[in-house]
Amino acid sequence: MIAAIKRVCIHYQKLLHLRTVSKMASGSEAVLAPLRQAVKEQGAVVRKLKEGGGPKSEVTAAVAQLKACKKALENKEKSLSPPTKSLFDKAGLEDLMKRRFFVAPSFSIYGGVAGLYDYGPLGCTMKNNLLSLWKAHFVEEEDMLQVECSTLTPEAVLKASGHAERFSDLMVKDLITGEFFRADHLLEEHLEKLSSKAAPDKIKEYQEVIRKVDGYNKEQLGAKLTEYSVTAPLTNNPISAPVELNLMFGTSIGPSGQLASFLRPETAQGIFVNFKRLLEFNYGRLPFAAAQIGKAFRNEISPRSGILRVREFEMAEIEHFVNPEKRNKFPKFDKVADLRLTLYSATDQIEGNSPKALRLGDAVEQGLVANETLGYYMGRIHEFLLRAGINVEHLRFRQHMSTEMAHYAKDCWDAECKTSYGWVECVGCADRSCYDLEKHAAATKVDLCAKEQLPEPRLVEVVEALPDKGAIGKKFRKDAKALLEWLAGQEREAMQKLESQLSMGAATVTVGGNEFTLEPAMIKFKTYQKEVHTVDVVPSVIEPSFGVGRILYCVLEHNLNVREGDSQRVWLSLPPAIAPIACSVLPLSGNTQFQPYIDTIVKELKVARVSIKVDDSSGSIGRRYARTDEVGVAYGVTVDFDTLTSSSVTLRERNSMRQVRVKMGDLCSVVRGLVDGDMTWEQVEGKYPLFTGQESTN
């Protein structure tokens, strides 16, 4: 995930600083041609430099320029694409989220804390529903092993994983106030400001630097900050040279801070350190997948973009452990092979092409997606996001380019959703090779291998020590046992070495801190062939990693609508299983005769575990429907005067606003069926008489 996270930051930066670039062009489809050409040409430059083994600094600069060209193209494409129905109503959605308490800033009465948010009743229930769907779709459907590990993580674990060293941003400090700023942001903002009143050649120079900023290392960034005399914003105070600031929250465990620790920046490590237990739980067999839902924490320097970049957030991660030699085949791959995904390959990004819709089976066959296991998860992620309410038109899988991918990763694709903030990474799906387990095994000296059954037994050479127990016991007394155990546990290489040493005279070995000087007569060696049936395998890890809050936000943006002819009447087209409330129950008026019917309906729907809310407030029925539509309540049941005589109620569907008349005895199973997707609204309309009239009373 480290690489992925860094990339997101870069992604946002780009969206910001390339606004200027994209302003330079204007107009129709033809406008795209020169931009595409620029990307293509720069792509060629990069390839040439790399192939020719050009100096690293030049490659870095060329790649930065390529990225900038790509982004300019993408922004232009975005500006030219037809505006989508309310997709970009950011202000409207944020107002709705706050007003109806889906999500709101934490500790507001204390002035608030940037990057911390609380989920209110609607947001919390919607998040629970999203996670419930996730569990059904992944954990239950795929028989994953769900775990829940500690948030507090000792430093040693995060040193091994690489987070303690590399999970950081470059920062500068206001030398007077002590405030910190992102070094790259500061340089960009400074140059943007200079650009606004500079001569054309200077503008060109500044934009050149802005384009290259992602590629600068600490020293280069420091040099540029000095060259352009950048000072702290607002105060204009002098600033320090850039320093790396780790993004993890530190704390310590125990009364006197004995154990330096961090809040986990991702949930994955908890799974890796439990690998042996999980393998045993799975009867020692590969492959298997473990899953975890839980909070992770990142001390973002300047949180922004609402709930998209926060300091405390929920993740849902899967670690699929597989024999690296077997990841190319996945038994259930057929089930997703025919899905058409929008794939934005690294090559297409470099060459300035648009993303392409491709059959997943073909993508794997062509080698675009590294293997069937990775491909299978991409397909399942695609299906999950659609079930959650993501609009397929605004979903794509973007492949990491080699420059942004961690060196150990084999392939990595991000599921990105288009929103008013641009394309947002919601799910990362990476083939991480054996990196994580190898790192933890090296740090702990604990063997993190699986034993794989060989298709047929293999012959291996064994060198066995045959100690003279009497002689050894006599010389080493109480320490003899440890020595004998050690001799029995050694690998072939160690025994061969000892045999050769003893062939030349006495030899000394160290066991448990004690030195033993062995005489040649004490040990004989036997060399023979042995049949082995298993081989040790360090599994590869395929890691789909979900940002739950981000998906929730994108689902909300993709489902925000306005009723035709009434721009004030906002409604959410959330899937019934995701909607914070599945069904509202409304008495037509405050007439007390309705109460027993309301009570019965509420009781029955609760038993059926349909989430409901009674709205017995005084507004007209139309106004109350509007209020429930606004938060995505999927169905509405109204008790009216006809109920008193016919024991039937109206059932309303949110999207069509159409209503049917249903007998109370049928109501529960109809609503449950609709929410579970066992029944469609069309089927309901086919079975029950349409009802008209109430809605117009507002």
Next chain:
Amino acid sequence: MIAAIKRVCIHYQKLLHLRTVSKMASGSEAVLAPLRQAVKEQGAVVRKLKEGGGPKSEVTAAVAQLKACKKALENKEKSLSPPTKSLFDKAGLEDLMKRRFFVAPSFSIYGGVAGLYDYGPLGCTMKNNLLSLWKAHFVEEEDMLQVECSTLTPEAVLKASGHAERFSDLMVKDLITGEFFRADHLLEEHLEKLSSKAAPDKIKEYQEVIRKVDGYNKEQLGAKLTEYSVTAPLTNNPISAPVELNLMFGTSIGPSGQLASFLRPETAQGIFVNFKRLLEFNYGRLPFAAAQIGKAFRNEISPRSGILRVREFEMAEIEHFVNPEKRNKFPKFDKVADLRLTLYSATDQIEGNSPKALRLGDAVEQGLVANETLGYYMGRIHEFLLRAGINVEHLRFRQHMSTEMAHYAKDCWDAECKTSYGWVECVGCADRSCYDLEKHAAATKVDLCAKEQLPEPRLVEVVEALPDKGAIGKKFRKDAKALLEWLAGQEREAMQKLESQLSMGAATVTVGGNEFTLEPAMIKFKTYQKEVHTVDVVPSVIEPSFGVGRILYCVLEHNLNVREGDSQRVWLSLPPAIAPIACSVLPLSGNTQFQPYIDTIVKELKVARVSIKVDDSSGSIGRRYARTDEVGVAYGVTVDFDTLTSSSVTLRERNSMRQVRVKMGDLCSVVRGLVDGDMTWEQVEGKYPLFTGQESTN
């Protein structure tokens, strides 16, 4: 919760240091009489001292002695009660939990961290089931507002709540190694050691100090440590005087630690700081309840007792906000009034009586439980714990004594479960009065009131300022507006004061940091009666607070059984809705003809969202049943040779180990019905033919 937590610590201490006391008695029921008498007499001493206004130190000492007497009685009662079927098989349970990966120490491969545990697949699923039941039983059934708030909490919030100051333990430091120890534990252990080889009068003195240790303040504890020359354990190094060590994990938010923060020690504060939003969500009406499930963190000095005292744990908390004048009546109280709860009142604790089974309605009527709202929640907690699998024989509600209850609390009862560790507090249920909201309102100057409709309008006196806007505008220019707004917003008292000041000449007021000197001619005052329809109310809070891990542990202990005649065959009698796996699916053997049937059953049960696990390992069917019984799998479906011809399978119930033969078409609805509790096993046996034979094959 603060008081409750401190109390738990005391509770455990007592269990420890009173072992010696309880050893002094022995034998039959008659043995209890003198212990009861001792408690009664000491209770009388305490009452007399309190009534007579005796010196505080004497009262404290007498209360400490009383507690010791009570505990001795309780321990004796415990030792005399008939041993319960496997209730105290701590070692067996811990072995099972580790071996089958319910719960295991975190970061073991890195040497582990005390007080941190990971939930494996079975523990995690069982916890999910427990929380799912909790949500259905409380949040859904009672229409609570579920929220999810930040874990990171700024210091200011926890200063206002009292945690920053009071959430601490007294510790001493090894002056050489720097290691910390609980001061009271150290003194106790030291005196226990001395007791073992001391003269009778010395033993009496030591035991006296041990009994009083809970009542000592920092200075008294320090004096005793010096008096008895206590040193650090193992090293015998000198120790420091006791210091208060806060139990919260500190961290800081932002790049340079600008914002001192803590990991929340409980989830409740997140609800309090969102009170206004939640009130608005509830249309401004009282009462309402908010609920939160989430992690809390406490930097325990010496975690122990397995998962009962840990540093990171899940809580489920409810805050019920109610007009303090209306908490005596609760509309649904009738639904729980007839429940018989085992109540251990403060009086019974003081007088040395045993807990009593009492009708909840009577307990409230007698004033034993403070009000119907508190009583209702106690009833609902009782029902929940039984549904979760707690054995009613080992459940009691213990009332806090005035000495252990926070000064602001009105009444507090802990649901305690009996385990091999003694009585464990699993749920606290407190009437916290208006404490929390008043504290946050005072700290933030934000009004945290609800407006309650008066039954009939009330007349109040209003003093209204009638400013001469011309004169004010002329004198104060641009500042005039702020002054006028201020005048319009003042309460009666402030206006009366200003009127009286101005009647004597010019008066000065400060608004927004500016001073305004007003002349008598500038303002006239009008006094009149006004009808008001609402009154401001700071709600009382009733707080049921659940320790999820503790409940899970107690449920496991209460459901651990051994098959008759085979002490090796351990099984868990977990309720089907709580069991980590509801149903196992087993092919009789590795015969490939069984596979399509297994696939069909798995698919259908998954659609019905019955949690399942296929066990196609090679053990005999009996051995495989034993393995599923051991982790509490409620039902087992076996595909055998008859399935191939009759399309029927066997369905086995875990507790009775009886089996029936069910058609595959009926299987899903039968299992779903059993898990949901819509159907009993007896009904299933009535409907389907019994099947015998397989089990004996192991």
